[in-house]
Amino acid sequence: MTAREVPIRANADLTRRVSALTGKSLTPLTLRWPDSANWLWRSEELSPQLFKLARRSPATDGFWWGLQQLFGFDRWQSPEALTRVPGMLPPHLPMAPLPMTFLGRLQAAPLWSLPWRHAVPPSMSVALAARLGDQLALLHREALPGFGHPTGDVSPLSRWPERAHAFVEGHPNRGWVPEMPIWPLPSKSVWSLPDLRSDQFLEGATGSLWSDWEALVWAPLELDLCLLELMLESALQRDAFVIAYRRHQTLPDLTRYRPGMRALALLLALHGENAKDRVIGHPHWLKD
Numbered sequence: 001m002t003a004r005e006v007p008i009r010a011n012a013d014l015t016r017r018v019s020a021l022t023g024k025s026l027t028p029l030t031l032r033w034p035d036s037a038n039w040l041w042r043s044e045e046l047s048p049q050l051f052k053l054a055r056r057s058p059a060t061d062g063f064w065w066g067l068q069q070l071f072g073f074d075r076w077q078s079p080e081a082l083t084r085v086p087g088m089l090p091p092h093l094p095m096a097p098l099p100m101t102f103l104g105r106l107q108a109a110p111l112w113s114l115p116w117r118h119a120v121p122p123s124m125s126v127a128l129a130a131r132l133g134d135q136l137a138l139l140h141r142e143a144l145p146g147f148g149h150p151t152g153d154v155s156p157l158s159r160w161p162e163r164a165h166a167f168v169e170g171h172p173n174r175g176w177v178p179e180m181p182i183w184p185l186p187s188k189s190v191w192s193l194p195d196l197r198s199d200q201f202l203e204g205a206t207g208s209l210w211s212d213w214e215a216l217v218w219a220p221l222e223l224d225l226c227l228l229e230l231m232l233e234s235a236l237q238r239d240a241f242v243i244a245y246r247r248h249q250t251l252p253d254l255t256r257y258r259p260g261m262r263a264l265a266l267l268l269a270l271h272g273e274n275a276k277d278r279v280i281g282h283p284h285w286l287k288d
Contacts, residue, residue, distance in 0.1 A: 137249040
């Protein structure tokens with residue numbers, strides 16, 4: 001087993017301290033990614049809970065730093081307000097968000113709990129693409145007051161081109177983006193999950209759930225659709241998404257927006273460090 005293959009989980013000392021804080025017997029869970037945002041535990045009780053202790057912050061992680069720069073959002077600064085986000089979302093989402101409870105802090109790091117569900121993250125598939133079409137269309141139905149975060153600062157959409165340009169221009173990895181994109185004014189702001197991936201949902205006997213939504217922000221519609229496009233792996237998945245989405249909403253033309261939004265995805269390292277081939281070269285599935 002190589003160093004990269006060694007499972008990453010909370011050590012015994014951290015587990016003891018979180019157990020003392022919560023009053024629960026806890027089992028540490030293996031993290032899915034080396035840069036996973038939280039340490040995770042499952043409580044050993046009749047109705048188990050999932051416990052999340054923040055592991056990455058804007059000071060230690062490029063993604064969370066990017067969210068702070070672009071949207072003024074830092075979950076370390078508003079951990080309790082973050083738990084109110086599910087109640088702000090449209091009702092009757094096909095993949096409803098799991099509620100989250102703020103429990104306190106351990107050496108400044110926020111600690112939350114969620115109900116445990118006997119379910120597994122789905123792989124990207126035609127069925128999931130269709131559910132995402134319905135999900136995003138409902139999240140995109142209402143135009144929001146601006147971009148940012150509802151628990152913090154919100155800026156007028158007219159300032160988005162300036163903010164995005166400044167973010168790319170001043171980014172430490174500016175060299176990853178060979179040419180500065182143009183930044184057309186977006187059509188509206190919507191709920192958006194910048195780190196959208198299939199493993200942020202769960203599928204079980206009782207249906208599908210949204211288990212990891214804590215990076216939700218208010219962002220341009222065109223950004224959210226360009227990020228979704230990067231998830232699609234085939235024409236069949238594209239067709240399933242488009243058919244479901246168009247039952248509720250019209251798809252905008254992304255042609256002028258795509259270069260800039262993909263530059264943001266690249267600099268936020270949503271698909272790995274300097275993943276130019278993966279991001280910039282990805283098919284334009286939503287081109288029609």
